Amino acid sequence: MKYLDEYRQSDGIQKIAAEIHRITTSPWTLMEVCGGQTHAIVRNRLDQLLPKELELVHGPGCPVCVTPLEMLDRAIAVARLPEVIFCSFGDMLRVPGSEHDLLTVKAAGGDIRIVYSPLQAVQIAEQNPTKEIVFFAVGFETTAAANAMAASLAKTKALGNFSMLVSQFLVTPAIESICSAPDSRVQGFLAAGHVCSITGYERYLPLAEKYRIPIVITGFEPLDILEGILMCVDQLEQGACQVQNQYRRAVERVGNRQAQDLIQSVFRISTQHWRGVGSIPQSGLSFNDEFASLDATVKFDINNIKTTERHDCMSGDIMLGHKKPKDCPHFGKECRPEQPLGAPMVSSEGACSAYYRYSQQERSNEHPVPATLKN
Amino acid sequence: MNIQCPLPSRTEQTIKLGHGSGGEMTQHLLTNHIQPFFNNSWISQAYDSATLPWDSDRLVFTTDSFVITPLFFPGGNIGELAVYGTVNDLAMAGAEAKFLSCGLILEEGLPMATLEQVLASMAEAARKTGVELVTGDTKVVERGKGDGIYINTSGVGVLQGNQPINPSRIRSGDLILLSGDIGRHGISVMANRKGLKFESSLTSDCAPLNGAVAKLLRGGVEIHCLRDLTRGGLATALVELAESCNRGLVLEESSIPVSEAVQGACEILGLDPLYVANEGRFVAFIPEKSSRLATSILRNTEVGSSCEIIGHVGSEGHAQVILRNDLGCDRLLQRLPGEQLPRIC
Amino acid sequence: MCLGVPGLIEDIIGNSPLERTGKVRFGGIAREINLSLVPDAQVGDYVIVHVGIAISQIKEAEAEQVFHYLEALEVPENRRDDEVPR
Numbered sequence: 001m002k003y004l005d006e007y008r009q010s011d012g013i014q015k016i017a018a019e020i021h022r023i024t025t026s027p028w029t030l031m032e033v034c035g036g037q038t039h040a041i042v043r044n045r046l047d048q049l050l051p052k053e054l055e056l057v058h059g060p061g062c063p064v065c066v067t068p069l070e071m072l073d074r075a076i077a078v079a080r081l082p083e084v085i086f087c088s089f090g091d092m093l094r095v096p097g098s099e100h101d102l103l104t105v106k107a108a109g110g111d112i113r114i115v116y117s118p119l120q121a122v123q124i125a126e127q128n129p130t131k132e133i134v135f136f137a138v139g140f141e142t143t144a145a146a147n148a149m150a151a152s153l154a155k156t157k158a159l160g161n162f163s164m165l166v167s168q169f170l171v172t173p174a175i176e177s178i179c180s181a182p183d184s185r186v187q188g189f190l191a192a193g194h195v196c197s198i199t200g201y202e203r204y205l206p207l208a209e210k211y212r213i214p215i216v217i218t219g220f221e222p223l224d225i226l227e228g229i230l231m232c233v234d235q236l237e238q239g240a241c242q243v244q245n246q247y248r249r250a251v252e253r254v255g256n257r258q259a260q261d262l263i264q265s266v267f268r269i270s271t272q273h274w275r276g277v278g279s280i281p282q283s284g285l286s287f288n289d290e291f292a293s294l295d296a297t298v299k300f301d302i303n304n305i306k307t308t309e310r311h312d313c314m315s316g317d318i319m320l321g322h323k324k325p326k327d328c329p330h331f332g333k334e335c336r337p338e339q340p341l342g343a344p345m346v347s348s349e350g351a352c353s354a355y356y357r358y359s360q361q362e363r364s365n366e367h368p369v370p371a372t373l374k375n
Numbered sequence: 376m377n378i379q380c381p382l383p384s385r386t387e388q389t390i391k392l393g394h395g396s397g398g399e400m401t402q403h404l405l406t407n408h409i410q411p412f413f414n415n416s417w418i419s420q421a422y423d424s425a426t427l428p429w430d431s432d433r434l435v436f437t438t439d440s441f442v443i444t445p446l447f448f449p450g451g452n453i454g455e456l457a458v459y460g461t462v463n464d465l466a467m468a469g470a471e472a473k474f475l476s477c478g479l480i481l482e483e484g485l486p487m488a489t490l491e492q493v494l495a496s497m498a499e500a501a502r503k504t505g506v507e508l509v510t511g512d513t514k515v516v517e518r519g520k521g522d523g524i525y526i527n528t529s530g531v532g533v534l535q536g537n538q539p540i541n542p543s544r545i546r547s548g549d550l551i552l553l554s555g556d557i558g559r560h561g562i563s564v565m566a567n568r569k570g571l572k573f574e575s576s577l578t579s580d581c582a583p584l585n586g587a588v589a590k591l592l593r594g595g596v597e598i599h600c601l602r603d604l605t606r607g608g609l610a611t612a613l614v615e616l617a618e619s620c621n622r623g624l625v626l627e628e629s630s631i632p633v634s635e636a637v638q639g640a641c642e643i644l645g646l647d648p649l650y651v652a653n654e655g656r657f658v659a660f661i662p663e664k665s666s667r668l669a670t671s672i673l674r675n676t677e678v679g680s681s682c683e684i685i686g687h688v689g690s691e692g693h694a695q696v697i698l699r700n701d702l703g704c705d706r707l708l709q710r711l712p713g714e715q716l717p718r719i720c
Numbered sequence: 721m722c723l724g725v726p727g728l729i730e731d732i733i734g735n736s737p738l739e740r741t742g743k744v745r746f747g748g749i750a751r752e753i754n755l756s757l758v759p760d761a762q763v764g765d766y767v768i769v770h771v772g773i774a775i776s777q778i779k780e781a782e783a784e785q786v787f788h789y790l791e792a793l794e795v796p797e798n799r800r801d802d803e804v805p806r
Contacts (some may be wrong), residue, residue: 146771
């Protein structure tokens with residue numbers, strides 16, 4: 001596929017890896033903010049190509065992982081209602097709530113449908129006028145545009161049976177929060193390319209300057225990620241702290257104005273709780289007054305659900321880059337993708353899940369290659 | 376900043392869809408909840424079919440159930456699947472299918488024409504694979520309690536070669552031959568489910584495998600083990616085999632054929648083709664000396680025209696599957712955990 | 721996060737506000753995609769699609785940059801193969 005395959009060719013990747021080796025003289029700790037990048041790094045084992053001095057830590061960039069427990073419990077409560085068709089992205093179904101997950105509600109007869117796009121949920125609402133359709137609008141800025149479009153369309157079409165459970169996060173305040181943490185180890189950021197397609201990157205300029213930290217807007221294919229690392233290390237080695245754009249083919253400095261206008265017309269900025277991380281001011285989106293009627297938490301009276309969060313998992317440490325999944329005593333034992341204890345083990349973009357699936361101990365050297373396969 | 380994380384304890388109290396995905400959850404259901412009730416030497420081997428002490432140990436018996444929506448998909452339907460699935464399970468033990476049974480569970484309200492269309496496909500599939508459908512049973516459930524038609528088929532067959540074909544015969548140094556590109560069935564079924572609305576010319580790989588296996592055996596290929604790839608995809612099947620034979624398997628990622636349509640669909644849904652279902656693909660474990668012969672025979676069959684050698688069997692112990700990419704980096708493959716859910720992010 | 725996949729616009733189907741749609745090809749499959757957020761994108765252009773909505777039009781010239789850079793990047797002579805750990 002054009003614009004994918006050529007960024008996965010090994011020659012180019014090896015060349016850039018060699019260049020990273022060439023210029024790296026000191027140990028550096030970089031954070032890739034986005035779970036999609038974590039996924040690509042671990043899946044392709046790009047970490048094996050990097051100098052030992054470089055450490056990659058994984059950021060909070062997975063909206064499925066950071067959706068607060070109370071939101072999940074609300075989703076579970078709504079999805080149980082007999083009049084409701086509950087629409088969600090696939091990843092959310094396995095995330096554990098206080099007692100169980102959405103898959104359990106589905107097994108008990110709840111009408112839960114996996115959608116590929118929020119627009120499908122709007123269509124389902126049009127096709128089922130006697131049912132209440134609730135869409136679980138989870139996401140960062142990238143998905144906010146799509147979610148805002150669904151809300152706008154539903155309003156234009158005057159669909160009284162459509163509402164959304166909104167769990168929207170803004171990435172820039174989270175990055176700022178990591179930068180400002182006194183114990184942060186992160187020395188450079190690979191910022192999430194697709195978020196920046198929407199937001200642009202002007203807001204990163206004061207951050208880079210204030211915290212003296214390089215920020216490189218980075219794409220998602222192996223070549224993109226290695227180039228992003230190279231740009232970041234190059235800055236660190238030279239003592240620079242600029243915002244650079246590796247993902248120029250898809251990201252402009254000002255972002256996507258249409259998308260920004262659409263998001264602003266539907267949502268307002270609010271304080272958001274990030275599961276495992278805590279509350280971050282101005283890091284979330286909720287409906288503005290004009291769209292308040294689409295808010296499922298109001299429509300279904302589910303604001304007072306009791307939640308019980310346990311405290312013996314370290315996903316917060318992992319999502320802030322303090323620890324790695326393998327530092328967790330539960331990793332791969334009680335906590336596994338088919339029975340996740342914490343959200344990062346659920347989503348395929350969660351750092352724990354990515355580690356579990358792709359990087360358990362390797363022993364390939366113990367499996368010699370037969371003569372015919374060596375060319 | 377406050378650091379905390381959710382950690383509710385969870386044990387499965389009910390059956391979930393993931394228990395039928397063919398992956399880790401299915402394995403758990405079989406090992407912990409089903410097999411203990413029926414413990415005997417055949418069940419404990421956990422193969423797809425049982426070779427029975429009858430006719431000099433040449434009698435092979437298997438069963439399979441088919442629950443698929445939609446009933447008709449590009450390249451096949453539930454009737455064909457029900458015949459090929461059981462015939463293929465027998466073929467994977469090196470047995471030629473002889474007789475099938477057919478259990479139908481029909482949902483109230485199913486159009487008679489649909490039933491007849493499915494049965495006609497079953498009859499045609501039976502003719503094509505040379506089996507007789509000799510006994511059956513029909514039940515009807517209330518509307519809303521089934522997806523139109525569920526089918527169970529059981530089959531008996533007779534071993535062909537002189538040597539058994541099963542995971543215990545896999546040897547270090549064997550090559551792993553994959554019969555064709557992967558993921559067509561899962562993606563073509565998904566493409567036709569409501570909502571996804573893909574447009575493609577992709578058809579399911581649903582096909583009988585007994586002909587190709589017979590040709591390999593008759594051609595003198597020494598086959599150590601065969602496995603058809605169904606739910607859970609290539610990765611899950613190989614992980615199970617690695618554990619059964621207690622050896623490491625090493626795959627070359629670039630040698631695994633994936634069609635453009637499957638790649639495109641997997642990209643936009645965030646799925647991994649290694650875990651997508653197949654219905655007419657298999658892997659064969661073959662000693663190196665037989666590999667050239669096997670490839671040339673298989674390339675001349677309908678189901679094996681795009682076959683490739685995708686890897687080899689490593690040394691004993693360390694029962695794991697390693698996927699080596701173009702960069703020379705390795706990753707470990709696991710069973711599919713539950714269902715493979717499309718991801719947005 | 722935010723799975724975004726490049727696809728080729730093959731046809732523009734709808735043009736009403738919020739519902740500008742087109743047929744977009746991803747390798748061997750195509751799907752109807754909302755193009756409202758990329759108003760300048762036309763048939764023959766590539767767009768990045770996230771959850772059924774095009775969020776960005778791919779700039780071809782920028783996409784080539786890394787390959788020009790790679791051409792210019794000569795493998796340093798002192799680099800041996802074993803310097804890249806596997």
